[in-house]
Amino acid sequence: MVKYTVKQLAKIAGVSVRTLHLYDRLGLLKPSLRTEAKYRLYGEKELLRLQQVLLYKELDFPLEEIRRILDDPKFDLFEAFATHKAALQTRKNRLETLLQTIDKTMLDLKNKNMLNHEDLYEGLSKETAGTYRKAAIDAYGEETINNAEHHLLKMGKRNFEQLKAEQQEIAAAIMSKMHLSPESVSVQALILRHYENIRQFWGTAHSEDPQAEAYKGLGELYLTDERYTTIDGKSNLAYAQFLSKAMTYFVENQLQ
Numbered sequence: 033m034v035k036y037t038v039k040q041l042a043k044i045a046g047v048s049v050r051t052l053h054l055y056d057r058l059g060l061l062k063p064s065l066r067t068e069a070k071y072r073l074y075g076e077k078e079l080l081r082l083q084q085v086l087l088y089k090e091l092d093f094p095l096e097e098i099r100r101i102l103d104d105p106k107f108d109l110f111e112a113f114a115t116h117k118a119a120l121q122t123r124k125n126r127l128e129t130l131l132q133t134i135d136k137t138m139l140d141l142k143n144k145n146m147l148n149h150e151d152l153y154e155g156l157s158k159e160t161a162g163t164y165r166k167a168a169i170d171a172y173g174e175e176t177i178n179n180a181e182h183h184l185l186k187m188g189k190r191n192f193e194q195l196k197a198e199q200q201e202i203a204a205a206i207m208s209k210m211h212l213s214p215e216s217v218s219v220q221a222l223i224l225r226h227y228e229n230i231r232q233f234w235g236t237a238h239s240e241d242p243q244a245e246a247y248k249g250l251g252e253l254y255l256t257d258e259r260y261t262t263i264d265g266k267s268n269l270a271y272a273q274f275l276s277k278a279m280t281y282f283v284e285n286q287l288q
Contacts (some may be wrong), residue, residue, distance in 0.1 A: 183235025
């Protein structure tokens with residue numbers, strides 16, 4: 033009859049030698065015999081019993097209760113296997129349901145954070161949004177606008193909303209400085225933030241090209257198209273003029 037040393041049995045069962053020593057001390061799994069040198073040896077009967085121990089343990093039975101069940105004279109191995117199979121199948125079904133729930137929740141969260149083209153022009157009618165987009169294409173080229181939109185769509189709703197909120201915050205801060213010179217240090221500090229924010233909208237924040245002419249051109253566009261400097265539904269020409277001058281000074285002194 034085949035006999036296994038404690039190391040061999042540990043390897044077969046995928047447990048540690050220390051665990052088998054513990055089971056021996058608890059009377060949960062005794063070796064079939066001990067050699068004169070005190071080495072533990074296990075046979076087929078012990079292998080089957082260990083299998084039962086691990087199955088019950090997988091089902092969260094305490095070790096003492098497992099020992100009591102296995103030592104019960106009425107214990108039936110085949111009946112135990114049937115019980116284990118039914119219990120494990122129930123657990124499998126429950127885990128599959130939980131996994132499906134997690135997948136669904138993750139998908140819902142992802143979809144809620146996904147942007148579409150309509151989100152990029154939120155608050156505008158479809159016709160107005162189309163007009164804005166065409167004007168931008170005419171000014172910067174279709175490839176530039178497509179690249180910018182692609183960058184923003186990958187950003188996700190949360191980050192896009194943060195970017196828009198930052199833009200509004202910068203605009204409000206610049207308006208509060210309109211009593212100063214557009215060339216003043218405090219105004220130019222805000223224009224730097226405005227420039228960096230715009231570059232994020234363009235999807236070129238990490239480009240080595242400073243896009244000096246494009247940024248200067250945007251400032252000039254503010255003067256000719258009131259839609260870009262409309263605040264709270266009202267055109268603000270004074271703000272557009274102030275912002276354009278500050279942007280031009282920034283380009284000529286910082287980007288060239």
